[in-house]
Amino acid sequence: MVTPRRTRIEAVTEGASVTTLELFFDLVFVFALTRVTDWMAEDPSAEAVLRGVLILIVMWWSWVGYSWLGNVVKADEGLIRIGMFVAMAAVFVGAITIPEAFDDLPGGLSGPVVFAVAYFCVRLVHLAMFWISSRGDAQLRGQVLRFVPSVVLGTVLLLIASQTEGWVQTALWIAAVLGDYLGTALAGSAWRLNSAGHFAERHGLIIIVALGESIVSIGIGVAELPISWPIIIGSALGLAVAGAMWWAYFDVTALLTEHALAEATGERRIKLATGGYTFLHLPMVVGIILMSLGLKKALLYIGGGDGHSLADPIYGIPLAALYGGAVLYLFAHVGFKWYVVHTFSPVRVVVGVVLLAITPLVAHLPAMLTLTILAVVLGGLVGYETHHHRELRHRVRHGGELPA
Structure with missing residues (x-):
C-alpha cells in the first residue's frame, strides 16, 4: 500500500513493532488515567467510582481503536501521522475535562458537552483514517461501514447525557458504553491484523x-x-x-x-x-x-x-x-x-x-x-x-x- 509522498500510507508487516509516535500517543492516556484516579479520590463514593469506571471505558474506546489502526498502516507516516496528532489533541482535551465530564463547573464552557465532543472527534478521526487506509480493500471498507453505527450511537448518547444530570445521565453513559461494546461485537470480524x-x-x-x-x-x-x-x-x-x-x-x-x-x-x-x-x-x-x-x-x-x-x-x-x-x-x-x-x-x-x-x-x-x-x-x-x-x-x- 504505497501512495504519493505527501499522503504516503504504508502497510504494517508481520514483523512490525510499536512506533515512537504510538508511544507518544500513549502519554496522553497516562495523563487521562491520572485524572480519573485523582477525580475518584476526591470523593470516593460508590457513585464517583461508577462514573470513574464509565470514563475509563470511554477513554479505552478512544485508545483501542488506534491500536487496530496502527496495526494496519504505520502510525508515523503521511496522513496517518496527522490523524494521530489530531486524535491526541482531542483525547487531551477530553482528559482535561474529566472532572467536569458529569457535573459542569461554574463559568467557561459546558464540561459534559466538551467531553462528548472531544470523544466524537477521536472516533471520527479514527473512522476517517481507517476509511483512507482501506482504499483498495473492499472487505475492510465494508467492515468500517458496519462499525459506523456503534460510533454514532455512543457519541450521540454522550451528547444527550451532557444535557441531563443525576441517574438519568449515568444511565445514558451506561447505554453509550454498552452501545460501543455491542456494536463492536456485532459489526463482524473482517478487520485486518497485520x-x-x-x-x-x-x-x-x-x-x-x-x-x-x-x-x-x-x-x-x-x-x-x-x-x-x-x-x-x-x-x-x-x-x-x-x-x-x-x-x-x-x-x-x-x-x-x-x-x-x-x-x-x-x-x-x-x-x-x-x-x-x-x-x-x-x-x-x-x-x-x-x-x-x-x-x-x-x-x-x-x-x-x-x-x-x-x-x-x-x-x-x-x-x-x-x-x-x-x-x-x-x-x-x-x-x-x-x-x-x-x-x-x-x-x-x-x-x-x-x-x-x-x-x-x-x-x-x-x-x-x-x-x-x-x-x-x-x-x-x-x-x-x-x-x-x-x-x-x-x-x-x-x-x-x-x-x-
Whole structure:
C-alpha cells in the first residue's frame, strides 16, 4: 500500500513493532488515567467510582481503536501521522475535562458537552483514517461501514447525557458504553491484523501505562507528607503489589498469548484479538486503576495524612477499590488466558475469591497491615506459579519450544 509522498500510507508487516509516535500517543492516556484516579479520590463514593469506571471505558474506546489502526498502516507516516496528532489533541482535551465530564463547573464552557465532543472527534478521526487506509480493500471498507453505527450511537448518547444530570445521565453513559461494546461485537470480524507482535506489544504497553499510574498514586498519596518509616514501608508494599501484577501478566502469559495470536490466521486471529485484547484487557486496566485509588488512600492513611494515624483502618470504597481492583485484574487475566490459549488458572481464581472473602475482615485492621496482606497474597501467588510452572516458564522465556 504505497501512495504519493505527501499522503504516503504504508502497510504494517508481520514483523512490525510499536512506533515512537504510538508511544507518544500513549502519554496522553497516562495523563487521562491520572485524572480519573485523582477525580475518584476526591470523593470516593460508590457513585464517583461508577462514573470513574464509565470514563475509563470511554477513554479505552478512544485508545483501542488506534491500536487496530496502527496495526494496519504505520502510525508515523503521511496522513496517518496527522490523524494521530489530531486524535491526541482531542483525547487531551477530553482528559482535561474529566472532572467536569458529569457535573459542569461554574463559568467557561459546558464540561459534559466538551467531553462528548472531544470523544466524537477521536472516533471520527479514527473512522476517517481507517476509511483512507482501506482504499483498495473492499472487505475492510465494508467492515468500517458496519462499525459506523456503534460510533454514532455512543457519541450521540454522550451528547444527550451532557444535557441531563443525576441517574438519568449515568444511565445514558451506561447505554453509550454498552452501545460501543455491542456494536463492536456485532459489526463482524473482517478487520485486518497485520502483525501479532505489534498488537500484543501495544496492549502490553497499555498495561504498563496503567501500572505506572498505580506507582504515581503511591507517590501522590504521600507527596505532601514528611518522609517517615511507615511511608517508606508502605511505599515498598505498594510497589510489591504493582510488581506482582506486572509479573502475573508479563512473565509467561504475555509470551504465550502473543505466540497463539501469531499462529492464528484469518477470522480466528481477528476473534482472538477482539475477545482477548480489545474486550478482556479493559477490565484489567479498570482493575489496576481501582487498585491505584486504593493504594493512594492507603498510603495517605499510613503516612498520617488528613488527620489519620498509623492505627487507622482503610475501609469502605477505598478498601473495596484496593482489594476489588486486584480481584478484577486477576479474574480478567484468567479469562484472557483461557480465551486465547485455552489454559485455565484455578490458583488465580482461588486467590481472587480469598481476597474477596477477607475484605470485610481486613476493614478492621490498620491500613499498613491491610496492604501487607495484599502484598503477601499476590507475592505468594506469583511465587507459587513461578515454582509450579518452572519447566514451562523456562521453555517459554529461554528459547525453548513453545507449547502448541
